[in-house]
Amino acid sequence: MTTAKPALLQLLPLTVPYSPERLAKHFELIELWKAPDAQAVIASRKNDIVALVTSAMTPTRAELIDALPNLKAICSQGVGYDAIDVKHAQSKGIQVSNTPDVLNDCVADLAFGLLLATARKLGHAERYVRANQWGNGAAFPLGTKVSHKKVGIVGLGRIGMAIAQRAAGFDMDIRYHNRRARSDVPYGYEASLTDLASWADFLIIATVGGDATRRLINAEVLKALGPDGAIINIARGSVIDEAALVSALASGELGGAGLDVYEAEPTVPDALKTMDNVVIVPHIASATNETRKAMADLVLDNVDAFATTGKVITPVPAL
Numbered sequence: 001m002t003t004a005k006p007a008l009l010q011l012l013p014l015t016v017p018y019s020p021e022r023l024a025k026h027f028e029l030i031e032l033w034k035a036p037d038a039q040a041v042i043a044s045r046k047n048d049i050v051a052l053v054t055s056a057m058t059p060t061r062a063e064l065i066d067a068l069p070n071l072k073a074i075c076s077q078g079v080g081y082d083a084i085d086v087k088h089a090q091s092k093g094i095q096v097s098n099t100p101d102v103l104n105d106c107v108a109d110l111a112f113g114l115l116l117a118t119a120r121k122l123g124h125a126e127r128y129v130r131a132n133q134w135g136n137g138a139a140f141p142l143g144t145k146v147s148h149k150k151v152g153i154v155g156l157g158r159i160g161m162a163i164a165q166r167a168a169g170f171d172m173d174i175r176y177h178n179r180r181a182r183s184d185v186p187y188g189y190e191a192s193l194t195d196l197a198s199w200a201d202f203l204i205i206a207t208v209g210g211d212a213t214r215r216l217i218n219a220e221v222l223k224a225l226g227p228d229g230a231i232i233n234i235a236r237g238s239v240i241d242e243a244a245l246v247s248a249l250a251s252g253e254l255g256g257a258g259l260d261v262y263e264a265e266p267t268v269p270d271a272l273k274t275m276d277n278v279v280i281v282p283h284i285a286s287a288t289n290e291t292r293k294a295m296a297d298l299v300l301d302n303v304d305a306f307a308t309t310g311k312v313i314t315p316v317p318a319l
Contacts, residue, residue: 004028007048008303009068011058014077014296022300026307027051042067051075051306053299060084065094073312075302077295078286079103079159082209082236087319097302097312101158102294103286108162110285111204111234114258115151117279118230119144119202124276144201144228144255147171152200154193154217155207155235156182163204175199193217197224202232209236219244222254230256234285237262246271249278260285 008027013019023029030049035041042049042064049068054060056078062085065071073095076084086096117123120143128140147170153160156176164174164187175188177196182189190196193216197203203225207213217231217240225231231254233240242263248254249272256277262268265283272278286292302312 006050006070007045008051008053009042009045009049010053011060012053012055012077014053014299015292016296016300019296019300023053023303026304046070051303053077053303054084056080056083058083060089062088065089065092073097073303073306075299075306075312077299079107080209080236081316082238086316090318095306095312096316097299097314098316099295099298100314102298103291104158104162106288106291107159107206107234107285108166110260110281111159111163111206111232112166114232114234114260114279114281115202115204115230116146118232118256118258118277119146121276123279127276144230146202149173149201150175150199151202151204152176152190152196153187154196154203154205154239156185156187157206157208159234160204160206161185163206193221194224197221197229198226200225200229202230205231205233205235205239207235207239209238213239215239215241217241217245219248222248225254227252228255230254230258232258234260237265242269249275 005028007030008023009030009032011032020029030041030045032038032041046068047070050070051073052071054074054076060074060083065085065088071094074084074089075097077099079098079100081098084096089096125140128134150173151167153163153176156178167174175190175196177190177193205217219241222244245257246269249257258279260281261283268280272280286295302314305311305313
């Protein structure tokens with residue numbers, strides 16, 4: 001006599017072709033994005049579902065968690081977990097995992113790519129050539145040198161450290177702002193975010209998202225960074241006061257911005273699309289074949305570990 005498998009609710013497809021086979025090894029797989037009526041599926045299967053696969057792009061709020069009375073594990077693709085009500089899940093004894101470390105390099109690469117593109121006006125330069133303005137119009141404006149400049153990193157965690165390593169390769173002077181100073185790094189610490197912005201030529205945001213950092217980068221910080229400074233954000237759109245950012249860029253109070261993330265993705269303020277001092281990309285920091293495969297594999301490993309040992313491999317810290 002065979003025993004029916006418990007169910008796993010999958011909110012989004014993973015990028016590796018073997019994920020359905022891996023997930024179905026221990027669970028009956030419910031691919032929610034394929035359902036014509038997602039709520040009806042959840043209501044009809046709520047007692048069967050013990051595990052859930054999600055991501056930063058598929059919010060997992062308290063309402064969904066409460067709708068699944070036998071849920072025991074939430075496995076998320078992505079390092080950030082602000083889209084998951086982790087505290088609520090943990091209060092109910094539900095394990096939550098993410099995919100740290102495997103995306104550090106690609107996110108740091110993009111942060112530095114945005115810094116270079118913003119400082120050297122690469123997006124503007126490409127549009128200039130495509131529009132046949134080279135040799136036929138106004139001379140292209142000068143950019144800003146990157147090497148030997150001052151970079152401030154907001155959030156010196158795993159990704160922040162990878163960004164610092166890249167900045168060191170450009171002989172940049174590096175300082176950082178955290179909730180507390182680190183004793184294991186050679187970089188200068190600024191307890192005041194405004195002081196860090198005043199000092200820096202470039203400010204890179206690499207902190208976590210969520211309520212604790214919502215609009216951490218406000219009008220005062222942007223003003224401190226100044227008309228010759230530029231801000232780079234590969235963290236979460238919520239960390240910057242987006243209205244204040246648009247205003248500072250439009251007025252010239254801030255020199256430039258390179259943005260991978262936005263407050264209300266996929267919506268991007270129209271004003272940003274018209275500014276030549278802004279580089280905007282569609283939340284692609286981890287979007288390489290290699291990294292997305294590694295992220296998906298770690299999600300699958302967390303699911304396997306939960307199914308076989310009762311414990312995920314990379315649990316989110318207790319909140």
